[in-house]
Each structure stands twice: as structure tokens, then as C-alpha cells.
Amino acid sequence: MLDGGEADECADELDAASSPDEGSHRKITRHESLDIEATAAPPRNYSHEKDTGAATMLRLAFQSIGVVYGDIGTSPLYVFASTFTGGIAHEDDVIGVLSLIFYTITLVPLIKYVFIVLRANDNGYGGTFAMYSLICRYAKVGLMPSQQAEDGEVSNFRLQLPSRRLRRATGVKEVLEKSSFAKHFLLIATMLGTAMVIGDGILTPCISVLSAVGGLKNATDAMTEERIAWISVAILVILFGVQSLGTDKVGYSFAPIITSWFLSIGSIGVFNLIKYDPKVLKAVNPNYIVDYFLRNGKEAWISLGAVVLCITGVEALFADVGHFTVRSIQLSMCVVAFPSLMLAYAGQASYLRKHPENVAETFYKSIPGGVYWPMFVLALLSAIIASQAMISGTFSIVQQSLSLGCFPRVKIVHTSSKLEGQVYIPEMNYFLMLACVVVTAFFKSTVKIGNAYGIAVVLVMALTSGFLVLIMIMIWKTHILLVLSYTAVIGAVELLYLSSVLYKFDQGGYLPLSFAALLISLMLLWNYVHRKRYAYELHHKFPAEKLLEINADPKFLRIPxxxxxxxxxxxxxxxxxxxxxxxxxxxxxxLVFVSIKTLPIGRVPPGERFLFRRLGPGDMLVFHCAARYGYGDARGEREAFDEILVRGLKEFLLEEGAGEEIGAAVEREWRAGVVHLLGETEVVAGEGSGLLKRLAIDYAFNLLKRNLRREEEVLPIPRRQLLKVGMTMEL
Incomplete structure (x- = not known):
């Protein structure tokens, strides 16, 4: 956190930015964007919605099946087995759990995510990070100090807010803006959501692949739990080994495979319903949930930690909306995913009514013998695809966190020339692979991994609900009765599930929380030093009035x-x-002083990338440039960074009436040669710092810095034109 004086000076800096600046590049070239702001209209607005015909909508809906639903689609592999670990005590318990599954999938993925949360996207970007960015744009709760008043002029930045219920929204906004605790709480909550998504990226491959490979136990008695675990490890190593190829190259067959999977499990469900016990359909009566709890008491509450696994991967519905449209995801969920899952679970419940002794292997035991091996292959492929989707999602959210200074520097590799959202991060790939191998080899059982998985799933859902309530009140200005209804129904369900998964903390639930504690510590440390460095630069910035003295000083040689x-x-x-x-x-x-900064929006249109200021009189070619990116933008431009910058600078000079001569002079100097100067910064705790601060900066931060990417590797700087200037910052 910034100290009091540092925070005040940063605030003064921002206040100064709010006043008109004579040299500011106020006129910004507008480019038509396909992205429409999520809050540009009252509740019926849909962000990132494209004008698509029926054929295009069907194509997007089909493609979304392969990307969005792999995780939730493979949950029938293990839900009943994880719920009844001690066997089925009463025949109606199966109907009670089926009823829980039905209403859980209906309330959370269908109603909450598909019909409510998808509308809270940020220009097409989803997830808790995107929701946090929306809130930061509406209320001044962001902790990053490098904000400029002109940032609000970027077309994707603007929020056109409805006027009704303004007083309540304004009141909440003012409370958040005045509360330092609220600002830090929102940031930490966002980091927690990021950490839990990374936890999903570890646990989804483990439980999905392990469950699918577990089908081999039914094929031969020689297949022990140990062997299944090591086969799963081998598959996981191969899966992570091909990540560098990119989703675009390894994912062409995702949609057909997952669609085939849904159609297959739905068809088998219908077969089992007819063959065994169609009466399980009475589970639509929620009274069976009440009876289940009355019969089993505490054990029923504990079992919720396993039932919640039926909605694993729901965040993918939201996080991947940018690749499709809201309506295409709504269509694919309502037409394919939801009915197929309901039929699959109903068919399994029907089978278990006649064969309760096989509950530990429900999925494979309930498959008709003639299609066993095709379903085994399809299950394995679907599990790999589900894992691939979560791994890709992990890369994306790390990229977003990195862009806003909330994650240590890692290498971002854009694997698709068409879709900027498809990225690969080598460091994270190796970390995820190592973690998956260790978890799979250590636990060996889907039941124990499920205990860990449940906590990651429910915590992310609860965080999404918390951010959504703020968006409802402040941005959408939803009627208070609707907000309270959402909180009472969805919020209560999620809190009930959260209490259950936390009960299994010592049975594997500690795993995602341990990952989260480690990752949040690293992110907080990096963000803390990042802001302290900014405060140092602000305190020690070079006086602009001395430029004239330097320009006239004969001891400084002027070179082209x-x-x-x-x-x-x-x-x-x-x-x-x-x-x-x-x-x-x-x-x-x-001379151009360049600030690379990330705005709390997904993308900045290329025509609005640069914001220029003149720092000296007309005869001096000295400027400041803020190069603005969204958290989803690729930093590596197709053209050289300096070439794009000079072109923008010439446009700025023409708009400011400086004349073509000055622009031609800038271009002449650019053609004479370019050098990029970057500080080789050593950060140390300032004199008089406490022990904790010295440990954090002198040891922990510098250890991270030495073992991660150098700054020039994440900036658009050609190495042959790079010159480093050594300096020490006492923070």
C-alpha cells in the first residue's frame, strides 16, 4: 500500500490530470468497434453482441459447445460416485440427490450465469477480473495510480448509465470510493478469484482425466488404482506438452466431440430411464430434497460438497463469452447442454435405483455393454477437452492480471493471428503440469480431489455473485427487490454449498486454499512494489522547466x-x-517519454492507443506519450512500436496546428535512428523500514524478479535498439 504522503501526491497528480492541459492530445481518432459496452442500456442490453443471422448464430452456438461446456459436461463421470462414498442408505436418497442436481443446475448455470451474469461482461470479456474492471471504471476504487482523466475518452471505456434509482447507486459508489478497506477488499477478492481459476486449471485436468481413465477398471481386474493414476499422469504430461501449439491448432475437433458426448450421455440417459425406473423423474418435486435432509441430517449437508461438482466449469460460460455471443451461449446451453445433462443424471439415478451397489462406478456401470468402448474413448477425449478449456482459461486470466500489475512478469505468447485471446504462458504451463502430476499421483482418487475441487468452484461462484450485486446496484440500477431476491435465492444456495465444501477442508479442501494463499501472497507483493515504484518515480520526477536549461547548455552534445x-x-x-x-x-x-499503461477495459481501439503531450516549447522535439492497452490486447504490434508511435505523433502535431515542418522533423529524426532507454532498476527498502518491509522488498520481491522475465521482454522493445540505465529506488 502507498504511504499517506505518497497516496496524497498520487491523488494530486490525478487531480492535475483532470484539468485541461494545453498540450494534451484531446482529439482522438474514432474507429468503429464491434464491442458494445455492457452497461450502455438498461437491463436488456447485451454486451459484445454482434448483428448475426440465424446461420451465424447456429455456427457460434455449435462452436461454443466445444469450448464452454467440456468441464460441466464431464461431471456425470463422478458426481454420484463422489456423493455416495459410503453407499446408498435409502432408495429415495437417489431421488433426493437427483432433485438437488436438477435445481442446482437450473439455478446456477442456467438462471444465474446464462440469463443474468453473461450480461455483466466487459466489452465481451468475462470473469471476476472483467467485473472488477467494470466497477473500477464506474467508481474510483482501483488502486493503480497511473490513471489519467483522458482515459475516460476511450470509446470502450465510457459507461452510459440509466438515470433511475440514481440515489442508491450514488450512495454505494461514494461509500466504496471513500473506503480504503473497500478498495483493498475488492482487489484482494479479485485476486482470490484469479487464484481459484488457476486452482481450477490444476484440478480440472486431474479429476476429469482420472475419472475417464477409471473406466479401465471395468475392463480388466489387473487395472489397479495405482496404474490408473500413472496412466492419467502420462496423459496429463502429453496434454501440457502440446499447449505451446495453441488452442487454435489443437482444438479444431472440440465442438464435434463434445456435441457427440452430450448426445451420447443424453441418449444413454433415456435408455436407462426406460429400462430401469422412469419414476425418478418425480425428482422435479423439491419435496424430495426436504425428505433427503430429514432422513440424513448432517450427512446430507456434507454431501452437498460433492453434489456441487455437477456445476464445475460454470465460470467458463462467463469467461469465454468474448469468443462467441451471449445469445449463442444461451442457445447452446438451453438446446444441448442442459437437456443432455438432465437426461444423463436421470438415467444414472434410474440405474442406481436397481443397482445401488454399483454407485462407486455409476457412469461406466450404467453404460449398455455394446457401446462401452466407444463411450470410454469419447469420455477420455471429452475429459482432455475439458482440461484444455480450463488451461486456456488460466492463461487468459493470468494475462489480464499481468497487464494491470497484479501478477509477476511472465512471457505471453499469442498463439493465434486471428484471436488475440488465445495465449500460451510457458511458466504457467510448467507450473500447472507439475501441480497436476503431483496432485494426481498423490491423491489417486477422484473423491479426495473432488473435495478440493468443490471449494475452488464454489468460491469463484460466490465472488461472482458479490461483484454482480455491486453491478446491479451501481451500474444497472436494478430494483432493490430484484437485488434482494437474487441474494436471497442464489446467494443463499451458494453460501450453503460453501459451508459444506469448507467442512471437508482436512480431506483435500486445503489444497486450493493453499494454492490461493501462495498465489495471492505473490500477487499482493508484486502489486505492492509496483505501486511503491510508481510513487518513487512521482516523487523524483525530473522538473520539466529544466528542459530549457539543458537545451541551451553547450556541454550536452545533440545527436541526430x-x-x-x-x-x-x-x-x-x-x-x-x-x-x-x-x-x-x-x-x-x-525525445519521447513513454508510459506503457493498461486501462481497466478489454481492448483499446488502435486509433485511440496513444495520448500525446508536448513537454517543451515549439522548437524542442520533446513529448510525453501514454501508450494505452486493454488487459486483453496483444502488446506485440504487427508494425514496429516506434513506427506506430511516430505516425500517431505526426497526427497529433497536425491536429495541434504545429505544422507539417515539425512532423517532418520528427520523422527525420526517427529515420536517423531510434534508441529505447529503459531503467535497470534495483529496488531496496528505504532507510528506517521495518523488518517486514525489508523482507518483502529486499528478499521476496527481488528473488521473484531475478527468476522471472526481464522488463524488456514484456515491453514492445527491439533488443538491438535497447539501452539500459542503471538506477536504485529506495522504497
Whole structure:
């Protein structure tokens, strides 16, 4: 956190930005965008919705099946087995659990996510991180200090808010803006959501692949639990080994396979219903849930931790909306996924009414003998696809966190030239692979992994609900009765499930919470030092009025060319400039101080990428440039960064009436040569710092920094044009 004085000065900096700046690039080129703001209209607005015909909508709906539903679609592999670990005590318990499954899938994935949460997307981006960005744009609750008033002029940034119920929305907004606790709580909650998604990226491959491979036990008695675990490990290693190819290359067959899976489990469900006990359909009566709890008491409550596994992967519905449209996901859920899952679970329940002794192997035992091997292959492929979807989702959310300074530097590789959202992160891939191998080899059982999985699933759902309530009140301005109804129904269900999964903390539930504690600690440390570094640059920025003195000083040699000084500072001249002058008494003829910053939006249109200011008089070619990206934007441009920057700078000079001569001078210096100057920064705790701060900065942070990517590897800087300037920051 920033100290009091640092926070005040950062606030002063932002206030100064709010006032008109004579040299600001106020006129921004507008480009038509396919993205429409999530809150551009009252509740019936759908963000990122494209004008699509019926054929296109059907195609998108079909494609979404392969990407969105792999995880929830493979949950029939293990839900009943995980719920009745001690066997079925009463024949109606099967109907009670089926009723729980029916209403859980109806309330959470269908009603909450498909018909409510999908509308809370941020220009097509979903997940808790996108919801946090929406809230930060509406209320000043973000902790990143490099904000500029002009950022609100970016077309994707704007929020056109309805006016009804304004007083309540304004009141909540003011409370959040005035509360330091609320700001930090929202950030930590977002980090927790990120950590839990990463936890899903570990546990989904483990439980899905292990459950699918477990079908081999029915084929031969020689297949022990140990062998199944090691076969699963081998498959997982291969799966992570092909991640560098990218989803675009390894995922062409996802939709046909998952569609075949849904049609197969639905058809088998119908077969089992007719063959065994069609009376299980009376589970639509919620009274069977009440009877189940009355018969089993505490054991029924404990079993909720396994029942909730029927909705694993629901965050994928929201997180992947940007690749499709809201309506296409609604269509695929209502027409394919929901009915197929209901029929599959009903068929399994019907089978268990006649064969309760086979509950530990419900899925494979309930498959008709003639289709056993085809279903085994299909189950294995579907489990791999479900794992692939969560791994890709993990990469995406780490990219978002990294962009806003909330995650240690890692390498982002864009694997598709068509879709910027498809990324690969080598460091995270190796971490996930190692974690999956260890978890699978150690637990060996889907029951224990399920205990861990439940906590990750429910915590993310609860965090999404919390953010959604804030969006309902502040941005949508939903009627208070509807907000209370949502909280009373959906919120109560999720809290009940959360209480159950936390009960199994010592039976594997500690695993995702341990991952989360480690990841949140790393993210908080990185974010803390990131903000402290910004405060240091703000305190030690170079006085702009001294530029004239330097320009007139004969001891500074003027050399042709363009120098780009990179820093985090959104306003003014960074201290790297002073360090450079102290070591090299020479200045390039054109100087641009560049701040690479990420806005709390998914993408910044290319025509609105740069914001320029003139820092010196007309005869001096000295400028400040804020290069603005969304958290989903690729940083590696198809053209050279300096070429795009110079083009934008020339447009800015023409719009400001500087004349073509100045623009031509800038281009001449650019063609004479470009050098990118970056601070080689060593950060240390300031004199008088406490023990905890010294441990955090001098040891923990610097250990991370030494073992992760260097700054120039995540910035658009050609290495042959890079010059580093050493400097030490005492934070």
C-alpha cells in the first residue's frame, strides 16, 4: 500500500490530470468497434453482441459447445460416485440427490450465469477480473495510480448509465470510493478469484482425466488404482506438452466431440430411464430434497460438497463469452447442454435405483455393454477437452492480471493471428503440469480431489455473485427487490454449498486454499512494489522547466535520432532521464517519454492507443506519450512500436496546428535512428523500514524478479535498439 504522503501526491497528480492541459492530445481518432459496452442500456442490453443471422448464430452456438461446456459436461463421470462414498442408505436418497442436481443446475448455470451474469461482461470479456474492471471504471476504487482523466475518452471505456434509482447507486459508489478497506477488499477478492481459476486449471485436468481413465477398471481386474493414476499422469504430461501449439491448432475437433458426448450421455440417459425406473423423474418435486435432509441430517449437508461438482466449469460460460455471443451461449446451453445433462443424471439415478451397489462406478456401470468402448474413448477425449478449456482459461486470466500489475512478469505468447485471446504462458504451463502430476499421483482418487475441487468452484461462484450485486446496484440500477431476491435465492444456495465444501477442508479442501494463499501472497507483493515504484518515480520526477536549461547548455552534445524513455509515470519526466544525463552528456534531437499503461477495459481501439503531450516549447522535439492497452490486447504490434508511435505523433502535431515542418522533423529524426532507454532498476527498502518491509522488498520481491522475465521482454522493445540505465529506488 502507498504511504499517506505518497497516496496524497498520487491523488494530486490525478487531480492535475483532470484539468485541461494545453498540450494534451484531446482529439482522438474514432474507429468503429464491434464491442458494445455492457452497461450502455438498461437491463436488456447485451454486451459484445454482434448483428448475426440465424446461420451465424447456429455456427457460434455449435462452436461454443466445444469450448464452454467440456468441464460441466464431464461431471456425470463422478458426481454420484463422489456423493455416495459410503453407499446408498435409502432408495429415495437417489431421488433426493437427483432433485438437488436438477435445481442446482437450473439455478446456477442456467438462471444465474446464462440469463443474468453473461450480461455483466466487459466489452465481451468475462470473469471476476472483467467485473472488477467494470466497477473500477464506474467508481474510483482501483488502486493503480497511473490513471489519467483522458482515459475516460476511450470509446470502450465510457459507461452510459440509466438515470433511475440514481440515489442508491450514488450512495454505494461514494461509500466504496471513500473506503480504503473497500478498495483493498475488492482487489484482494479479485485476486482470490484469479487464484481459484488457476486452482481450477490444476484440478480440472486431474479429476476429469482420472475419472475417464477409471473406466479401465471395468475392463480388466489387473487395472489397479495405482496404474490408473500413472496412466492419467502420462496423459496429463502429453496434454501440457502440446499447449505451446495453441488452442487454435489443437482444438479444431472440440465442438464435434463434445456435441457427440452430450448426445451420447443424453441418449444413454433415456435408455436407462426406460429400462430401469422412469419414476425418478418425480425428482422435479423439491419435496424430495426436504425428505433427503430429514432422513440424513448432517450427512446430507456434507454431501452437498460433492453434489456441487455437477456445476464445475460454470465460470467458463462467463469467461469465454468474448469468443462467441451471449445469445449463442444461451442457445447452446438451453438446446444441448442442459437437456443432455438432465437426461444423463436421470438415467444414472434410474440405474442406481436397481443397482445401488454399483454407485462407486455409476457412469461406466450404467453404460449398455455394446457401446462401452466407444463411450470410454469419447469420455477420455471429452475429459482432455475439458482440461484444455480450463488451461486456456488460466492463461487468459493470468494475462489480464499481468497487464494491470497484479501478477509477476511472465512471457505471453499469442498463439493465434486471428484471436488475440488465445495465449500460451510457458511458466504457467510448467507450473500447472507439475501441480497436476503431483496432485494426481498423490491423491489417486477422484473423491479426495473432488473435495478440493468443490471449494475452488464454489468460491469463484460466490465472488461472482458479490461483484454482480455491486453491478446491479451501481451500474444497472436494478430494483432493490430484484437485488434482494437474487441474494436471497442464489446467494443463499451458494453460501450453503460453501459451508459444506469448507467442512471437508482436512480431506483435500486445503489444497486450493493453499494454492490461493501462495498465489495471492505473490500477487499482493508484486502489486505492492509496483505501486511503491510508481510513487518513487512521482516523487523524483525530473522538473520539466529544466528542459530549457539543458537545451541551451553547450556541454550536452545533440545527436541526430529519436530517444524513447520508458517508465510507468503517466505524467511528467521520469527520474531515468536524470540518471541518463548524469552518465551520458548527450541528447538525441527528439525525445519521447513513454508510459506503457493498461486501462481497466478489454481492448483499446488502435486509433485511440496513444495520448500525446508536448513537454517543451515549439522548437524542442520533446513529448510525453501514454501508450494505452486493454488487459486483453496483444502488446506485440504487427508494425514496429516506434513506427506506430511516430505516425500517431505526426497526427497529433497536425491536429495541434504545429505544422507539417515539425512532423517532418520528427520523422527525420526517427529515420536517423531510434534508441529505447529503459531503467535497470534495483529496488531496496528505504532507510528506517521495518523488518517486514525489508523482507518483502529486499528478499521476496527481488528473488521473484531475478527468476522471472526481464522488463524488456514484456515491453514492445527491439533488443538491438535497447539501452539500459542503471538506477536504485529506495522504497
Amino acid at each position: 535520432g529519436l530517444a524513447l524513455f520508458f517508465s510507468d509515470l503517466a505524467h511528467g519526466i521520469p527520474p531515468i532521464f536524470h540518471h541518463y544525463l548524469a552518465n551520458i552528456p548527450a541528447l538525441h534531437s527528439a
